[in-house]
Amino acid sequence: MIRLTNVSKTYGNGPTAIAALKNIDLHVPRGSIHGVIGLSGAGKSTLIRCVNLLERPTTGSVVVDGQELTTLSAAELNQARHQIGMIFQHFNLLASRTVFANIALPLELMGMDKVEIRDRVMPLLDLTGLEDKADKYPAELSGGQKQRVAIARALASRPKVLLCDEATSALDPQTTGSILELLQDINRKLGLTILLITHEMEVVKTICHRVGLISAGELVEEADVGDFFTAPRTRLGREFLNDFLELEPPKALVERLEEAAGEHTHPVVRLAFTGDAVSTPLVSRLARECGVDVSILQAKVESIQDRTLGLMIAELIGTPDKTREALAYLESHDLHVEVLGHVQRDA
Template sequence: MIRLSGLQKIYQGEAGPVKALDNVSLTVQQGEIYGIIGKSGAGKSTLIRCINLLERPTDGTVTVDGQEMTALSEAELREARKSMGMIFQHFNLLSSRTVLENVAFPLELAGVSMAEREKRVLPLLELVGLSDKKDVYPAQLSGGQKQRVGIARALASQPKVLLCDEATSALDPQTTESILALLKDINKKLGLTIVLITHEMHVIKAICNQVAVIEGGQLVETGSVFEVFTRPQSTTAQDFIKAVVNNKLPEALAAVISDKPAADSNVVVRLSFFGATTNEPVLAGLIRRFAVDASIISGNIDHLQDTPYGTLLIELSGRPEDIQNALNYLHARDLGTEVIGYVARHAYAAC
């Protein structure tokens, strides 16, 4: 549906050229919700604006629905943009127009008759839950309602692609959740391909199928949200995930743990469970098979959309050879196993 190939964007700054995008290539499939996450200045806003050529790349190609956008004339590009809606962080509503008139504005610019505009806009207001606000002005709306107007306006031209530029960044957490649920519903009902950029991992976690992590204008990691979230490869992805998953060691344990084994030391292990493995009695099987004791330090279970995942921090005690056999057993199973460190026997329990 969307294919970016070798994308580069160079700005001329006062101190010389600035490379905002550096050889970016990615593919978004039809009907996906594709997230692009990065810190401020990473290049994500430039990237999403290159998709509809609000920013023209210095090099590389942008292909949308089989059409190479970078090869189009200005007139052809204006026509092609009609198949791509865009919503923004700051809503950009016209204060002197009602909700209905704001949503209808792109149709008005396209020369659609007033009767046809109303016929197309009213179902959109129902879709975003604002049917009762059609004659209200933006100043009378909450932030979440304003963003719903922005979403309806982006859908007015019946686009195939919806681009979301930090669409929830100006909203409180509860309103953010409602907007994300709306985008997911729109994706399901209309089969719309959605590309969104954000600096918040919980947004990616909530609704995206695929994710690209951008840092310094380069893609440092791509993959399914489940893969990146549960087995992050880049430091940037790991930093984002720490914001939504608490993997911090308890203070009492952090005070006594060592990265080097000692005589009679216990092993602290973090287990990560994915999908069906969250329901397996792993610790019970471990204790039955090996002469070790397993003490649970902390744990949690969450969901990545419909897929359960969990983490468990445990302390293994026993003879070194039995502990190693137990670790080999854990490594052989379909779960993540990470040795965090070592503690003297009974040291953590005494804290």
């Protein structure tokens, strides 16, 4: 539904030019919810604004619903944008218009008559839970309610795609949850394709099917959400995950970690397991079958959508041969094993 090919965006030129996006390839299939996560300044907003050409890419192709947007005339682009709704962190409502009139605005601009507009707006008020707010002004609404108005307005032209630029970043966790639920509901009911950018793993975890990680203008990693939370492939991905899970080995241990294994060291591992492995008594089996003791430093079980994810940081205590055997045993049981380093055995 959305396909960016080799998209780059440079702000300014000469020595002060900023390469905000570099050779981005991104595909968002019809009906999916796709997240892009990254640190501040990574290029997230630039990326999402390139999808509806609020920012024009310096090079590359932007195809939405089969239509190349970069070569359209102004009038054609205006038409194509009816297919692409957008919501923002700070809602961008018109303070002087009521809820009803805010939602109606894009339809007025399309030249729709009053009766038709009413027929469009009333069901949107229902869909977004604003039945009793039609005549209120934005100043009379909570943040969550304002974002609901923005969502209803974005849906008014019956778009196929919804772009969300940090749509929940100004909201408290509970309100965030209710807005994400609404987005999920819309995705399911209307089959709307959603591209959202965020710096919050919680958002990705809650509603995204796939996620991309952007760093300094480059998409450095892309994965199904379950895979990303089990085994991110990049260092930045692991940092996001560890921050989110608050799962870091104790500092005192990190300082003792050595990269190479030695005759008198034992490995410290990060284990991630899903599915059957979660309910298997692996720790006692390691002791019984491999002769290795497991000292658990941190452990956590998380629900990632329909999957259960177990995470553990542990020291494997045994001779080098035995711990090697134990690592092989873990890997053969579908666990994702990352050796964080090695610590000297206590004398």
